[in-house]
Amino acid sequence: MPVQRLNHAVLHVRDVERSVAFYTDLLNFRVDHCLHADGGKVPEAAFLRAEGSANDHDLALMQIEGPASPQSPGRRPGLAHLAWEVDTLAELQRIRDKLRAGRPVHEIDHGTTKSLYASDPDGLQFEVCWLVPADRTDEVTRAAFAPLDLDAVIAQFGADLPGGTGISTPARH
Numbered sequence: 001m002p003v004q005r006l007n008h009a010v011l012h013v014r015d016v017e018r019s020v021a022f023y024t025d026l027l028n029f030r031v032d033h034c035l036h037a038d039g040g041k042v043p044e045a046a047f048l049r050a051e052g053s054a055n056d057h058d059l060a061l062m063q064i065e066g067p068a069s070p071q072s073p074g075r076r077p078g079l080a081h082l083a084w085e086v087d088t089l090a091e092l093q094r095i096r097d098k099l100r101a102g103r104p105v106h107e108i109d110h111g112t113t114k115s116l117y118a119s120d121p122d123g124l125q126f127e128v129c130w131l132v133p134a135d136r137t138d139e140v141t142r143a144a145f146a147p148l149d150l151d152a153v154i155a156q157f158g159a160d161l162p163g164g165t166g167i168s169t170p171a172r173h
Contacts, residue, residue, distance in 0.1 A: 002031075002086075002091075003084035003085060003086055003128060004085055004086050004087050004119075004169075005029075005084075005169075006083070006084060006085070006088060007058075007083040007085040007113075007127075007129055007131070007164075007167060007168060008055065008057055008058050008059060008060060008082075008083045009058075009059055009060070009079065009081075009082050009083070009085065009143075010060040010061075010062060010079075010080040010082075010083075011059070011060070011061055011062065011077070011078065011079060011083050012062050012064045012076065012077050013061050013062065013064065013077055013082050014063075014076055015063070016034075016042070016044065016046050016061050016062075016063045017025040017042065017043065018041045019046070019061045020043075020046045020048070021166070023048055023059060023061075024048070025052075025109055027049035028050075028051045029050055029051070029058070029059060029074070029110065030048065030049050030051070031046055031048055032044065032047045033046075033047050034046045034047070034049060034055055034083045035087060039141070041104060041168045042135065043063070045060065045062050045063060046060070047060050047061075048059045048060070048061070052091075054134065054166060054167045054168070055131075055167055055168050056112065056131065056167075060080075061119075061169070062080060063136050064077065064090065065089060065090060066075075070147060077160060079124075080125065081124075081125040081126050081127050082126055082127070082130070082160050083115070083126070083127035083128075083129050084126065084128050085128075085129055085130070085131060085163070085164060085168060086128060086129070086130055086163070087130075087152070087160065087162050087163060088130070088160050088161065088162065088163065088166070089114070089130050089154045089157060089158070089160075090151065090154075090159035090160055090165070091130075091139060092114060092128065092129070093154065093159070094151055095116065095128050096116050096150065099116060099118045103118050103119060103149045104118065104120065105117070105118050105121075106118070107147060107148035107150065108124045108145060108146070108147070108148055108151070109144055109145075109147065109149070110129075110139040110144055111132075111134045111140045111144040112131060112137050112140055112167075113129050113130070113131055113132070114129060114130045114131075114132075114148055114153055115127050115128070115129040115148065115151070119122065119136060129164045129166060130163040131164040131167050131168055132157070132163065133161065133162065133163060133164065133165040133166060133167070134165060134166030134167050134171070136157070136159075139156070146167070
């Protein structure tokens with residue numbers, strides 16, 4: 001079972017407020033939540049939902065500052081990464097094992113999303129994730145950046161529980 005769908009995109013932008021206005025005005029995205037540095041009023045990140053989406057974000061906008069240079073290519077506006085969703089934790093584990101054979105993998109627990117981050121042969125970052133089903137999200141914190149213990153998550157939810165139900169895929173009856 002390969003990846004099933006694109007879950008979200010993350011963009012590096014020069015001005016989060018300007019980009020929020022663009023995507024909300026043009027494409028009817030709505031702001032789910034923003035992150036502010038040190039309690040400031042200007043957001044450093046915004047997480048937007050597409051109309052009709054139950055996902056916590058379909059598009060994330062991350063503020064970058066300073067000039068781009070060959071030594072710091074991450075300072076350029078553009079795609080940070082795409083997140084591909086899998087249906088089961090067993091599939092996430094299979095992909096993790098294949099990735100580990102050839103490249104560094106960052107495993108992060110975002111609470112409702114269990115994620116693997118890696119880069120393709122050209123150095124482009126991507127994420128592969130499994131989403132906690134909507135009816136089980138009360139079992140985890142909403143947002144976290146903890147190391148992912150995939151074995152513990154599998155013990156909690158089971159390897160074959162369909163993820164994203166009621167969030168990125170319709171509830172199954």
